[in-house]
Amino acid sequence: MRFKDVFSIIGPGMIGPSSSHTAGAVRIGRAARHLFGGMPLQAELTLYGSFAETYEGHGTDLALAAGLLDYATDDERIRNALSLAKALGMELTFNAARDPTVHPNSVLLTLRSENREDSFMGASIGGGNAEMTKINGFDVKFSVHNPTLLVFHADRLGMLAAFTSLIEAEWLNISYMDVNRKSRAGDALTVIQTDERLSGKLPDRIRAIEGVRRVASMNLS
Structure with a gap:
């Protein structure tokens, strides 16, 4: 990708350890929450590639939960996002899967409320940047950073x-x-x-x- 500014290289203000595995994951979770229309009651998160291999060590599980709680990348509550999500009544499950056709930092979020289910696939593409790649079976590709x-x-x-x-x-x-x-x-x-x-x-x-x-x-x- 072509970098537009220094923040595209060093990443945003964030709770670490990784701009790709943490900050990018927060943004994917936030995007999914906003497009879903609010906090889901259930969220099934299927991780691929390096996300699947290192998500606990790099805090990707915390980051995705934080995004679904609508926290920013530098919110101190990210460290406790799993327990905070549980306290608010959001049920989270994490699965690892293989798919060589998707970006190695990809996650499929299946979000459910009482009357709706939506699926969002997002990819963290470096420097805290993220994009959505699939929504409810439609192939898409757009940045989460724009209205x-x-x-x-x-x-x-x-x-x-x-x-x-x-x-x-x-x-x-x-x-x-x-x-x-x-x-x-x-x-x-x-x-x-x-x-x-x-x-x-x-x-x-x-x-x-x-x-x-x-x-x-x-x-x-």
């Missing part, structure tokens, strides 16, 4: 124009957009990232568009 909208919708004519017109009306600049679909004229997921922070009203306005089934948003920075 993000996920729009689950029917794959039909005019959907993108409807989304972008509402975003333009909010005076937001789209920095990234990608459409993923499982089949033609079937279910689709559009990922939209903006340069500016998303307003609280925008997801509701997009949700009101005919054919939109669900909208999730993330503002981590």
Whole structure:
């Protein structure tokens, strides 16, 4: 990857020991929590590659739990995140798996509440940076560091124009957009990232568009 600044190399302010295995993992957990819409009741975490091999020694389990609790990378509570999650009623399970096709610092988070289950795969790509690579069976690739909208919708004519017109009306600049679909004229997921922070009203306005089934948003920075 191309580094944009010195913090891309040395990592963010963080509770260590590792920018990749700790700070990046916190950000993956936070992104999943925000896109899920809050703290899950249950979280099944499947770790791959070096995450699977060293997650207890490098504190990746603590970091993922902390992210799901919405802690920042430098929050002192990261050290006690597992016990704090349990006290708040979040049930966590950790599994190790092998898959040579995914990034070696990857984790699949299956989050459950009383009425919903979502799956998020994320990868820690170095220097505390992280990206999401799969959501509910859709292949995606976007950074967790930018304001993000996920729009689950029917794959039909005019959907993108409807989304972008509402975003333009909010005076937001789209920095990234990608459409993923499982089949033609079937279910689709559009990922939209903006340069500016998303307003609280925008997801509701997009949700009101005919054919939109669900909208999730993330503002981590």
